[in-house]
Amino acid sequence: MSKERVEDGAASSEGNRAVTDHKPSASLWPMFIAFGLAIAEVGVVVGVFVFTVIGFLMFTGAVAGILAEAGYVERPWVALGVLGTVVLALGIAVFGAFGGVVGGTELVAVPNAVAYRGLSMISAGALTILTAGVGSIRSELT
Amino acid sequence: MGLSGELALTLLTGVLVLIVFALATRFDDWRTYTPLAGGGALGGETGYGHDEKPGGIVRWLTTVDHKDIGILYGVYAIVAFAWGGLAVMLMRFELATPAMDVLASVGGRAFYNQLLTSHGITMLFLFGTPILAAFSNYFIPLLIGADDMAFPRINAIAFWLLPPGAILIWAGFFLAPFFDGIAASMTSWTMYPPQAVAQTAAGQDAMSYEYAGRVIASSEIDTAALNAGTDLMLLGLHLTGVSATMGAINFIATIFTERGSDVGWDKLDIFSWTILTQSALILFSFPLLGSAIVMLLLDRNFATGFFAVEGGGTILYQHLFWFFGHPEVYILVLPPMGIISYVLPRFSGRKLFGFKFVVYSTLAIGVLSFGVWAHHMFASGIDPRLRAGFMAVSLAIAIPSAVKTFNWITTMWNGNIRLTTPMLFCIGFIANFIIGGVTGVFLAAVPVDLILHDTYYVVGHFHYVIMGAIAFAVFAGVYYWFPIVSGRMYQRTLGKAHFWTTMVGTNLTFFAMILLGYGGMPRRYATYNGVTAEGIIGYFTNLHVIATVGAFILLVGQIIWLVNMVQSWLEGPVVGPDPWNLKEDGLPSREFDWHADRIETTLADGGEPAEDEPMTDGGEPVDADDDAAGDE
Numbered sequence: 001m002s003k004e005r006v007e008d009g010a011a012s013s014e015g016n017r018a019v020t021d022h023k024p025s026a027s028l029w030p031m032f033i034a035f036g037l038a039i040a041e042v043g044v045v046v047g048v049f050v051f052t053v054i055g056f057l058m059f060t061g062a063v064a065g066i067l068a069e070a071g072y073v074e075r076p077w078v079a080l081g082v083l084g085t086v087v088l089a090l091g092i093a094v095f096g097a098f099g100g101v102v103g104g105t106e107l108v109a110v111p112n113a114v115a116y117r118g119l120s121m122i123s124a125g126a127l128t129i130l131t132a133g134v135g136s137i138r139s140e141l142t
Numbered sequence: 143m144g145l146s147g148e149l150a151l152t153l154l155t156g157v158l159v160l161i162v163f164a165l166a167t168r169f170d171d172w173r174t175y176t177p178l179a180g181g182g183a184l185g186g187e188t189g190y191g192h193d194e195k196p197g198g199i200v201r202w203l204t205t206v207d208h209k210d211i212g213i214l215y216g217v218y219a220i221v222a223f224a225w226g227g228l229a230v231m232l233m234r235f236e237l238a239t240p241a242m243d244v245l246a247s248v249g250g251r252a253f254y255n256q257l258l259t260s261h262g263i264t265m266l267f268l269f270g271t272p273i274l275a276a277f278s279n280y281f282i283p284l285l286i287g288a289d290d291m292a293f294p295r296i297n298a299i300a301f302w303l304l305p306p307g308a309i310l311i312w313a314g315f316f317l318a319p320f321f322d323g324i325a326a327s328m329t330s331w332t333m334y335p336p337q338a339v340a341q342t343a344a345g346q347d348a349m350s351y352e353y354a355g356r357v358i359a360s361s362e363i364d365t366a367a368l369n370a371g372t373d374l375m376l377l378g379l380h381l382t383g384v385s386a387t388m389g390a391i392n393f394i395a396t397i398f399t400e401r402g403s404d405v406g407w408d409k410l411d412i413f414s415w416t417i418l419t420q421s422a423l424i425l426f427s428f429p430l431l432g433s434a435i436v437m438l439l440l441d442r443n444f445a446t447g448f449f450a451v452e453g454g455g456t457i458l459y460q461h462l463f464w465f466f467g468h469p470e471v472y473i474l475v476l477p478p479m480g481i482i483s484y485v486l487p488r489f490s491g492r493k494l495f496g497f498k499f500v501v502y503s504t505l506a507i508g509v510l511s512f513g514v515w516a517h518h519m520f521a522s523g524i525d526p527r528l529r530a531g532f533m534a535v536s537l538a539i540a541i542p543s544a545v546k547t548f549n550w551i552t553t554m555w556n557g558n559i560r561l562t563t564p565m566l567f568c569i570g571f572i573a574n575f576i577i578g579g580v581t582g583v584f585l586a587a588v589p590v591d592l593i594l595h596d597t598y599y600v601v602g603h604f605h606y607v608i609m610g611a612i613a614f615a616v617f618a619g620v621y622y623w624f625p626i627v628s629g630r631m632y633q634r635t636l637g638k639a640h641f642w643t644t645m646v647g648t649n650l651t652f653f654a655m656i657l658l659g660y661g662g663m664p665r666r667y668a669t670y671n672g673v674t675a676e677g678i679i680g681y682f683t684n685l686h687v688i689a690t691v692g693a694f695i696l697l698v699g700q701i702i703w704l705v706n707m708v709q710s711w712l713e714g715p716v717v718g719p720d721p722w723n724l725k726e727d728g729l730p731s732r733e734f735d736w737h738a739d740r741i742e743t744t745l746a747d748g749g750e751p752a753e754d755e756p757m758t759d760g761g762e763p764v765d766a767d768d769d770a771a772g773d774e
Binding site: 024025026028030031037039042049053054061114 | 159203296373381
């Protein structure tokens with residue numbers, strides 16, 4: 001996976017090019033990171049459920065992908081799971097802090113627009129973790 | 143809120159994204175690297191080959207090559223330039239008559255305010271910063287002998303944040319026909335609260351309500367009535383800020399760590415110095431903009447009170463905004479100054495006079511730019527002792543600016559001047575920058591500012607700098623480096639026509655504005671038919687007509703430029719290794735050495751040989767003797 005080694009700060013033989021040794025010529029992920037961040041941002045601030053979920057999935061997925069591509073992580077799925085957990089935790093915090101309720105007749109109740117945004121982030125986080133799990137199992141099998 | 147429906151939709155989306163993601167991972171192997179990576183046996187330059195990239199549109203969507211990204215930045219900035227330019231043309235046509243005429247049928251004053259906001263934000267954030275990033279992305283690695291940027295992928299991320307940023311910033315215009323509650327933002331580019339916090343889609347105040355025929359002020363915002371176009375614009379602006387910050391970090395890392403072994407700090411060229419300083423300014427100022435925007439968004443959507451009277455108040459916003467906003471001026475002007483300092487000597491036949499002092503003045507401007515922000519707030523009622531301090535620093539910043547100006551003039555002094563198109567733009571830059579700078583010195587003085595504040599004088603002043611100087615330097619850079627980027631030469635006559643229309647148009651438009659300001663014409667007004675004083679209305683009308691004529695000339699000039707660029711890119715004469723005959727004057731430059739190398743490599747590869755001899759400034763063959771004065 002990692003065709004590119006990250007040097008541990010030591011200067012290479014050609015001057016002090018310490019950051020990355022081999023330059024890639026193309027990468028799939030940067031565009032998705034940018035678009036994912038933009039969509040997620042709009043989703044959370046304007047309060048559009050679907051945008052939040054698509055945006056976070058795209059963003060976390062592409063971040064995991066780029067980390068794996070650059071060789072910072074061995075496999076993308078663990079990174080994706082961690083990122084999903086962060087989104088999930090943020091969502092739970094927002095949902096809880098603004099009076100979201102689980103249980104009762106409605107199963108999930110959102111008393112205000114902020115708790116609603118928390119719920120959308122929970123969904124995004126949960127789906128991300130699910131994706132990470134599925135991907136991990138798939139790559140184990142193959 | 144129809145939760146179950148949304149959950150179902152979300153699940154569906156999740157499955158869709160999962161499929162896309164699964165497909166994407168299969169694409170892992172199409173991505174290839176430079177074949178000689180790590181070897182270096184055949185020299186470092188081999189990494190520039192284009193063969194390994196995917197073909198077609200995928201190449202442009204996935205590229206992390208600094209040159210490709212530079213071109214993407216350039217194309218993006220030109221689209222933004224067209225949007226901002228067309229917006230201002232509508233405004234100028236409206237201002238040609240005192241009453242509301244031209245825009246009356248498409249939304250009147252509210253639409254004028256939308257155009258005004260869009261013009262300002264677009265030109266500063268979507269044209270100004272990206273077009274400079276276009277130059278720096280393409281040329282900094284070449285100038286410092288690096289293979290690429292320090293973080294090529296982050297470079298690509300920084301670019302790809304811009305298109306969604308632009309779509310969000312302009313979103314109000316696109317959504318307005320479909321939603322009653324959404325219009326393009328009308329906050330002007332400064333986005334001052336309380337207006338930016340409480341403006342409805344009709345341009346009304348969401349903090350007041352009508353009761354029994356009277357308008358009652360409220361301390362509560364009716365959030366449902368707020369214009370979502372402003373929220374989207376703020377989000378877009380936030381993305382462009384993130385993009386600029388990522389780019390800045392990348393340039394700092396690149397210039398510090400990726401310089402070739404033969405490029406020490408003493409050998410660093412002037413353009414790289416200005417980009418380094420600019421990146422530092424971005425690093426310290428853009429986070430302020432981001433924070434202020436987040437606070438505005440929270441005030442608007444989540445009932446916080448950062449800029450409410452009982453919170454930090456509107457002056458807090460002004461401090462935060464201008465702590466970013468003034469360095470932003472130097473973020474925009476330092477790299478153009480670098481381009482001038484780089485290009486002007488090549489056509490003066492001399493090295494840059496006082497190189498060290500030009501670098502020192504760049505650094506001095508960078509430092510001082512953080513100590514002048516309150517001069518934008520002289521009329522806001524801040525403590526007079528604060529005003530005096532900021533006046534002193536604002537006046538002091540004229541010194542390093544003058545150092546640069548005199549160094550450019552001295553570089554030309556007794557030089558072997560070749561009036562090529564880039565050189566004309568360099569000279570135009572200096573002329574306009576002097577007018578823009580001197581009007582700025584007057585504005586820095588508190589008593590003068592209090593009289594001229596919020597008049598067209600201010601508008602004239604900063605347009606002399608932004609259009610007259612920054613855009614001129616951009617054009618100088620575009621013409622100078624066009625042979626490298628396109629491999630061809632532009633059409634000389636069209637280049638000259640572009641320069642003269644731009645020079646005449648700029649001075650007609652913006653000098654008229656300075657005179658309008660002396661007359662007391664306030665800025666940001668769609669109409670001025672309320673002026674009743676004898677003689678003044680005629681004075682205003684005449685000058686506005688002159689400014690509109692100037693703007694029209696500018697429009698014609700930019701169309702000429704665009705035609706020239708596109709046509710020459712496709713059909714221009716292929717250039718040789720030294721299209722500007724720099725070697726003759728002993729002024730070789732690293733990026734043209736690279737250009738020559740590339741041509742050689744292409745020929746060795748069996749690529750198309752150049753059919754024509756290289757020609758200075760396009761068009762006609764040049765004799766060895768009179769090539770210097772070749773064009774005029």
